[in-house]
Amino acid sequence: MPRFLRIAGPALALALGCAGTAPPAAAPGPQAPRPILPPPPWQLRGSVAEGWEAKPPSSPPVVIHGATLMLGTGRTIERGTIILDKGKIAVVAEGDLPTPTGSIVVDGTGKFVTPGLIDTHSHMGVYPMINTTGSEDGNEASSPTTPDAQTADAFWPQDPTIERAVAGGVTTVQVLPGSANLIGGRAITLKLRPEASAREMHVPGAPDGLKMACGENPKRVYGKGRHSAPMTRMGNLAGQRAAFLKAKKLREQWSRWTDEESRRIEADSKKRATYEAKHDERARRDTYCRENGEPDPCEAWRRQWHDQPLDDPPTSQPIATPDRDPGTETLAAAIEGRVLVHVHCYRADDMMTMLALADEMGFRVRSFHHALEAYKIRDVLAARQIAVSTWADWWGFKMEGFDGIPENAAMVSASNGRTIIHSDSEEGVQRLNQEASKAMASGRRAGIDVSEDEALRWVTINPAWALGIDHRVGSLEPGKDADVVLWSKDPFSVYAVAEKVWIDGAILYERGKPHWSDFELGQEPPPALPVPSRGGPFDDVKAPVLLPRPGGAP
C-alpha cells in the first residue's frame, strides 16, 4: 500500500497556493452514501419467466365493425367498431369508423365481440389432455410442501388443450400445480400462443402465483395414501404454518443480513473516510510546509507523521448472504405480495382457517379456488377483497364438495364479491362462456339479478384482477392488449362459437382451421395417392427438399 507523502503532486500545491501563514481549515468531506445492497433474490423478478417472453407476431391493423361489443367494463355497445393496432386495442367506438389503410376488415354484423376469456385455474400443459403417465407433471407429490416446484418448468406447449381453449375464446390462463400438496409451487400466467416454451408465453409483467391447498386432497394423498403427514386438517395447517415460519425466518435472516452488511460496509467506509481525512490533512500540511520554508511546527509534524504512518485501512470480509432456498424464497415473495396466493379450498370453515393462517403469517389470499361454500362467508370474502374462483355447478365429488350449489357464483357477486368462473378442466376451459352463462342463469332463477356484463366479468376482468394483470387485459379498452374474441352469437348461448380469436392484435384462431399441436399431427390416415398413368413415370413423386443445415455444412 502506498504510504503517505508520496502522493502529493503539483496540482495540489497549485490549488493550495501560498496564502497565509497558518494551514487553512479543511473543507468538510461529503457524507458517505448509505450502501446499496442487492435485494433478496425473491425481489429480483416478478416471475420466473421474466425476460423470456416472446415478441408477439405483428399484424396489420384489424377493424371489426357492426358487432355488439361487450366491453366487460359495465358497458355494451350495440353496434360498434373496434380497432386493433400494434398489439393493442386502439379504438372502441359506437357506430362505424373510417378504416385505416392497409387494415384487415372484419364484418361483425349480428355477431358479438368480447375480451379474450381468462381462466385462473388450468392444469393445461402439466396435466395434458392426453392422459398418460409420461406427461403427468402437475403434482410434485414427493413431499406435501414443494413451494420450489414451478409449472413453468414442466409445461408442455403441445398439449391439445391449449388450442382447444383458444377455440373456446380463452386467451390467457394461469397454469397451476395440482392440489396434492399443501403448498404445490409456483403458477405461471400465459397467453395461449403457440410457442416453444411456457416462458415465451408468459404475460409480460404478470406476477407468478402460489398454489396452496386446503382440506381433503393433501390428507388423501399423504395421510391415507402413505400414512405420512398430513393425515388431518390439523396436519395441513401445521405443514403450511411450518413452511411460512421458515419464510418469515428467511425474511428475518435477509433483513438481519442487510442490517449487518450495511453496518459492516458503513464501518469500513467510516474507517476509510477517517483515513482519507487524515491523509488529506497531512498532504495539505505537507504542501504548506514545503511552500512556506518549513516553519514551525512542521518539524514536529513530520516527526509525528514518521512515528505514526497512516496505513490504508483493511476492508472487512463481506458477510455471507443467507443460503439460497428457492421454495422458501417463493413463500417470502408471497408474504410480500410479489407472488399472488391462490388457495384451493372448498369448505367455508377451511377458508376461514386459511385466513387465520394468512393473518398469523402475514400473507394475503388473492383468491380462493373452487370455494364451493363461498356463499356461506361471502361477506367476509368481499370485505377482505378476496376473489372467488368457482364452477357453475360442480358438486358432490367429495365431502368438501357436498354443499356446492349452483347459485354460489351469483350470491358472491351480489354481495359485492369478486366472482370468477374457472375451469380446472380441459373440457371446461373450452366452454367458459357457457359455464358463466349457467351460473348467471342459476342466479336469475333464484331471483338474483345478474347482468350479462357482470357474468362476462366473471371470465374476463375479474380473473385478470386475481392474476394481477387487469391493467393490461380483461376488458375492451383502448391501450389494453388486443386479446379479442368474435362470437357467432351472444356468447351466453349454448350455440355460440368463437369464430375468430386475436391475441396481441394478431389472428390466432379461425373456426375450421387446422390444429397447431404437434401431438395431433398425422393421426389421420394420409390421403390416397393418385393412380399413376399407365406405363408413365411417377409424375407425382418429387425429390425431397433437404433443409440446409445451420452453419452451411451440407
Place this chain on the structure above:
Amino acid sequence: VKAAHLLALAAVLALAASDARAQKAKPPVAPAPAKSPAVAEAPALVYAGATVHLGTGEVLNDVTVVVAEGKIVAVGKSVAAPAGAQTLNAKGMVITPGLVDALTSVGLVEVDLEEETHDDRQGGADALRAGFRAADGYNPASIVIGVTRAEGLTSVGVIPRGGLISGQSAWADLDGATAAEALAAPLLALHVHLDADGQGGHATALLRVREAFDDARTFQRNRAAWERNQSRRFAPSRLDLEALAGALDGKLPVVFHVDRAADILSALALARDLKLRPVVAGGAEAWKVAKELAAAKVPVIVYPLEQVSTFDAIGAREDNAAKLFAAGVAVGISTGETHNARKLRQVAGNAVRSGLPHDAAVAAITRVPAEALGMGARYGTLAAGKVANLVVWSGDPLEISTRVVELVIRGRRVSLRNRQTALFEKYRTLTH
C-alpha cells in the same frame, strides 16, 4: 281387459289428435287403473298451448298435452280437458318428454370419493361381474335424485361400473319412495367394457368377454349337465352365467363401453357372432365407423364433451354425434356423469353447436336412449299411452337460460326443491 282395450283406443285417438293435421280431436277416454297410490291420487293435468317436442323429431306448435293416471292421454290441437283436471296455460312454453340420461350412477353413489357411499360396483378382483345388479343398490332417497330432476331429467339408466363385464343396469324414474317403485326396469342391460383400462389390454378384454359369452351359451344349452357337475369348467360364476345367458339372443341389450374404432368393430363382430343386441356407449371414434354402425342398426350413446384423453379416444371430436346422425345411426346422448347428469341438456346443446340437428338432439336425450335400451314402448316420446314423464320449459330446452317450469313424473307434478335449494334458502341472507 276392457280397461286395456279402452286404453288402446285412447292411444289411437290421441295419436290422431297429436298429428298436426288433425283438426278435430276426441275427448280422452279413461285409461287403465293406476298402479301405485301416488299415481291414483294425482289429478289429471292439462298443459295447453305449448310448443311440443314429441321426441320423435317432430315439433308441434300450440298444442295441448293431457296427462291422467300416470299416462299421456292425448297430445293435440284441441283436446278436451278431463273433468277435475289441473290446467296450466303453457303458451310460449316448450314441452318435451322427460329427459333421460342412460349412463349414470344416480342412486348408486352419494359422494364420489367416499368409498362407503358407493353401490355402483361389485367388489373383488374378478373382472366378470355379469350377475351384479345395479337395482340391488339403488337408493331412492339419494339426494342426487332431486338435484338431477331439477334440470328436467325424469329417468336415468343406473349403470354398474368396473371390471370387464360390470353387471346389469336398471331404469329408474326419478321419483318413488322405494326402489321397487322407482325402478321401471330392474334389469335393463348388460354392461361390457372393451376399453380394458387396467384389464390387460384390448385383446385380453375381447378374449375374456368372448369366453364368458361362449361359456354362457354352453351353460344355457345344457344347464342340466352343469347342475349335475358334468360340464367343463366355465370361467364365469353361476350368477354371471345366468346373467350372460339372459342377454343372449337379444333378450337384453348389451351395452359395449368402447371408444376406439377398431374396438367398436370388434364389438359389432362379437355381437353378430353371439346374436346379441348391442348398444355402443361412449364411442369416441364411432364417427370413423358410422357406416358400419348404421348398417348394423346399432345405436350409439355418445358423450359429446368427450376429449382426446386417451389413445383409445384419440379420434374424439365434437361433431361425433352430428356425423353419426348424418350417417343414419340412432344417436343418444349422455353426460356419463352422476352428480352432474343434470348437465344433460347443455351437453345436448353442445352437440347441436357442433352440427347435430336440434330435433335429433332432443330425441337423443329422450326417445333414442329409451329405444336403445328396450324401453321405447313406454318411454321417450309424448304419445298417448306412454308413461307421463314430461317437462315444461320456459323456452328452448337445450338453451342455458331456459328453466324448468314444471316436471311431471308418472303423471305427477314433482317439486323442483332439493338439498341444494334448501342450502340456498338457508343462506339467502347471512346471519352470522
